[in-house]
Amino acid sequence: MRRVLLAIAVVLGGCAAHLNYTRTDGGPVDAASQQATLAQCKGEGASAPAQTVPSPYGVVEHARKENTIIDACMARNGYIQAQQ
Helix, strand or coil: CCHHHHHHHHHHHHHHHCCCEEEECCCCCCCCHHHHHHHHHHHHHHHCCCCCEEEECCCCEEEECHHHHHHHHHHHHHEEECCC
């Protein structure tokens, strides 16, 4: 079960790495600045406290709200996900 969850996390993490962000003020995106901000926000997401979630199998799994934290951090720094 853990291997399946790990595999899913890796696949989803790969998808998240290809997100495009745009500035909230409509200005041009400096790629280096955006990548530095994204790295900082990913650090915040990774350090988020884990929460326990009951599963249908009776075991408790640990989940993080990493993507929500990353999106909020990017928004605080003036970036939002671009519509694709």
